[in-house]
Structure formats: structure tokens, C-alpha cells
Amino acid sequence: MPVTTATGTERSGLAKAGAGAFPEPDEIEYPERNWIAQSIAHGDAVLQAAAALRNHFRDRTDVLVAMELAVYYRRDDNNLWLQPDVQVVFGVSPANRSSYRIWEEGKAPDFVLEVASPSTAENDAEHKAREYARIGVREYWRLDPDGTLMGSALKGYEASGGKYAPVRPVASSGQDRRFPSRVLGLEVSSRRQARATVLVLRDPRTGEETDGALEEAERRRRIAERDSRAAKQEAIAAKQRASAAEERVRALEEQLRALTANTTPSERDR
Numbered sequence: 001m002p003v004t005t006a007t008g009t010e011r012s013g014l015a016k017a018g019a020g021a022f023p024e025p026d027e028i029e030y031p032e033r034n035w036i037a038q039s040i041a042h043g044d045a046v047l048q049a050a051a052a053l054r055n056h057f058r059d060r061t062d063v064l065v066a067m068e069l070a071v072y073y074r075r076d077d078n079n080l081w082l083q084p085d086v087q088v089v090f091g092v093s094p095a096n097r098s099s100y101r102i103w104e105e106g107k108a109p110d111f112v113l114e115v116a117s118p119s120t121a122e123n124d125a126e127h128k129a130r131e132y133a134r135i136g137v138r139e140y141w142r143l144d145p146d147g148t149l150m151g152s153a154l155k156g157y158e159a160s161g162g163k164y165a166p167v168r169p170v171a172s173s174g175q176d177r178r179f180p181s182r183v184l185g186l187e188v189s190s191r192r193q194a195r196a197t198v199l200v201l202r203d204p205r206t207g208e209e210t211d212g213a214l215e216e217a218e219r220r221r222r223i224a225e226r227d228s229r230a231a232k233q234e235a236i237a238a239k240q241r242a243s244a245a246e247e248r249v250r251a252l253e254e255q256l257r258a259l260t261a262n263t264t265p266s267e268r269d270r
Contacts, residue, residue, distance in 0.1 A: 030078050032098040035068035038117035041196035045115045045145035046085045049199040052212030053088055056186070056201055064089040070099045071109065073135045082131055086113040088184065108136035111183045113199065116142060121149045129157070133164050139183045140164055145196040153190035153197050158182065178202060 037043030050067040057063040066087050074080045087100075088111040102108055112132055114124040124142055132140045140157045144150040156179045157164035169177045170187060178187040187202040191211055200211045 028076060028078060030070075030072045030081075030099045030101055033068075033070040033081065033083050035083065038119060039145075041145040042115055042117045044193075044196040045143055045198050048196075048212030049086045049113055049115070049143070050212070052199060052201050052210045053086065053184075055210060055212065056184075056203075057088070061094065062091055064092050064094045064100075066100065069097070071135075072099055072101045073108070075101075075103045082128065082135075084109065084112040084132075085115045087111065090183075102135065110137070111139045111141070111181065112137050113141045113143060116144045116146075116149045118149065125150075129164060133159060133162060139167075139181060141181075141188065141199075143190060143197065143199055145198070147192070147197055152177075153192075154179065154188065154199070156181065156188065 037046065046067060050065060053065045057065055064087075066084075066089075068083055068085060069087065071082045071084065071087070072078060072080065073082070081099075087109040089100075089105070089107065089109045091107065092105050100109070114120070114128060116124055121144075129140060136159075138159050142150060142155045144153050147153060154177070156167035158167055159165075167179045167181070170180050178189045181188050184201070187204055189200045189202065190197050191200045193211075193213070198211050198213075200209055202209045
């Protein structure tokens, strides 16, 4: 992927561009970029990670989750771009776009995931890591869908002083290692499936996990809908029971008043 390392002057230009200092030349285009899965495992891992993240943030209108969306990071130069396998950006609209331009959006992606393949693993580990740190990506994660390319299935890095520091696991039991993502507010881990090792998201507040598998997401959606219907039906039944009880109380009160009214004063004094 053609990505040119910026000089000190270019870094300065990137910072100024973020403030919207220059007009947009009409003749410059920032086109979408093509993506081809490197293998079945690579494609499955990318698709499921994007699905898991979209599902988690589905109710948010200020979170963009994108798969293979080109990120242009220097105004007036469409030769400088990166194409994360998956990215998450907070504080922007999730509306459709053909590319992501940092100077227009006002910020770099917050979270980036790269899924390794034999042809990209080394570039992901070195060149892309430097570029993501330089443009301001807060967390950079790498996933090995084959289990043979990185030494460990999942590695996470968070920005610290302009560089990346490894994210330490919060839990480790055999092959099950969970890492905290401060950006996402989730714990992330990896899970081996039949065709690929995939990303797993865990909400530490609820303990709920998702790996983005379509059948699993659909199963959980049906369970949630069933539980919601059951809860609504129970609420209606409870309201009906309460209404019936109130009606019985009113009837008894009416009967008591009627008996009291039909009793003479001498009878009441006895």
C-alpha cells in the first residue's frame, strides 16, 4: 500500500490542516480504495470484527465503525493514505462516506485493528505502527487469524508520548487472555473458530461477549426480543392483576358502606 513517510514540514502541515486553514482545491480527489481479503481466514476475521463493533455501538449516533475505509491524513496530497482493516472513531457521524479525511472530520481514528497476513504482517508491525502513532490513533491492535504470524494471536498498543506502549492483559488463563481497551471501554481477546482466529469483545459491566459471528448475533437478537416480549407481557399481566385487585377492594368498600347505611343507629351502638 503506497504510504509516504512525512517530513517535519509535512507534520506541521498536517497539524495546520486539522484546523481547516486551507481551502479545498476542486481538482484534488480522495478516492475510495479497493480491498481484497488475503485469505478466507483474513476475510472472516475482518468481517467479524467489524460486525462485533457495529453491533456493540449500534445505538450510538456519534460513533463510526468502518471496514477498509481509506484514511487520508494530509490535505492536498492524495498519495498519503492508510487503509485500516477496521477503525472506530468517536465524536463523528456514522453516515456513509467513501473515504475518511482527517482535516474534515477533525480527528484521527481512535481505534484501529489490522488483521495480519503473510504479505502484510511485517508492514503492520513496523511502518503502519509508526504512521498510526504519528497521525494520532489512540489505540492500535493487531490480530493473527492464522495463528502463525505474530507469536501471539492478539496484540494491543496504546499511545504514550507519541509512541505505542503494549497493552497489558487484565486476565490470563491458558490461551484465554483478555486485554483492556480504554478507548472502547471493553475487554478484547481472541477466539479460535473453524476457519480463523477472530476478535472477541467483552463488556466488563455485563460480562456479555460477542465475536461478530452473524449466526450468534442473530441468536442473541432473537433471545433479546423474546425476553423483551415476555417482560412486556408480564408487565401487562401485573397491571391487570393490580387493576383487578383495586376493583375488588372498591367492591368490598361499596358493600361495607351499603351495610353501614342500612344499619339503624341503635343497631350500630350495640
